[in-house]
Amino acid sequence: MRRRLLTTIPVALAVLGLTTGCGAADMTKQASPFAHTGGGKSVTLSVQSWVGAESNVAVAQYLLEHKLGYRVDTVQVDEVPAWDALSQGRVDALLEDWGHPDQEKRYVDEKRTITRAGDLGVTGHIGWFVPTYLVKQHPDITDWRNLNKYASLFRTAESGGKGQLMDGSPSYVTNDKALVKNLKLDYQVVFAGSEAAQITQMKQFAKEKKPFLTYWYSPQWLFKKVPMTEVKLPPYKNGCDADAAKIACAYPRTPLQKYLNADFARSGGKAAEFLKRFRWTTDDQNEVSLLIAQDKLSPAEAAKKWVDSHPAVWKKWLP
Secondary structure (H helix, E strand, O other): OOOOOOOOOOOOOOOOOOOOOOOOEOOOOOOOOOOOOOOOOEEEEEEOOOHHHHHHHHHHHHHHHHOOOOEEEEEEEOHHHHHHHHHOOOOOEEEEEOOOHHHHHHHHHHOOOEEEEEEEEEEEEEEEEEEHHHHHHOHHHHEHHHOHHHHHHHEOOOOOOOEEEEEOOOOOOOOHHHHHHHOOOOEEEEEOOOHHHHHHHHHHHHHOOOOOEEEEEEOOHHHHOOOEEEEEOOOOOOOOOOOHHHOOOOOOEEEEEEEEEHHHHHHOHHHHHHHHHOOOOHHHHHHHHHHHHOOOOOHHHHHHHHHHHOHHHHHHHOO
């Protein structure tokens, strides 16, 4: 998901409510009907295509509407186009960014069309994972140096005779092809297509107790349903991922960040102040994500349930 080496696949714009695991829209050429309405009580939030990001927006939207009296529009958009849309004022806020230093330098430091809005309070981490039931059978499988020994366990019809390393959406940022090449691993990266499709595959593998090796990330609610253990890659060191073609190290741990359109940050009133104060924990986010993805509540229903049971958390966010 979500670091610097992004391949963006733009698709046609759809002004959506919150959905789980869907493709994202390219907002660089089109505006939300409510965006940048000259100081009116409306806010447009960018929604990323993974359920944790949906949870942030669901709770922020619920509180903006029910406690502060704003009209809130949500638009689903890929990671890099979200920065373009935010810079142009086509969305007002991005609540979960996993680190895009090139865009940050361009829009925050140089153009100053986007402003930092602080930590989300959640630390993100991408890695390679295997199901814990497989680790019990093969304890040394959690060391990347032993992966070739087990490549045959992970072969699928899509992996061309090699072991399958399952990735999610092609629009997520991934170093995996470079890692496989540079670590000389007998594996093929295979994209499931979306977070939802990847979850479906993992749950099916787990149901049948089959081996799988997957790109995955935390925070993510699925760990509570399918226990997984991380495979230890060569340790991350500052700068080890600077050259995309030469990456041979683990993904870093990333404190997730919020960003606002600079004009909205200045003139957005209580909504802008609220979004700057919005800060919760991994457990909070996972609680809402479980309600949406596992219990099949609508984002608004999940947000209401969380808001009703956590007043001590969100009341501190209100201006």
